[in-house]
Amino acid sequence: MRCCISFLFSAANLFRGIVMAKVKYVNISIPKPLYERLEKALKDSGYRSPTEYIIFLIRKHLADLESDDLDRRLRALGYK
Secondary structure (H helix, E strand, C coil): CCCHHHHHHHHHHHHHHHHCCCCCCCCCCCCCCHHHHHHCCCCCCCCCCCHHHHHHHHHHHHHHCCCCCHHHHHCCCCCC
């Protein structure tokens, strides 16, 4: 049983590695003091890094920004 679990774990990591290898990244600059504040605020939050949290926020709000509903877009942009 232990061997099977190990194999499944290895297969999952291999698959994740293949999928992640296709993802390309870009750098987004933010002021260092802001990054440091975020890093401090995220301690013991479960997020591994400020980058991981920023990606979460973008994914959470991107649909609103892309919406055809003008009110929804304005709210996402902070105008309402």
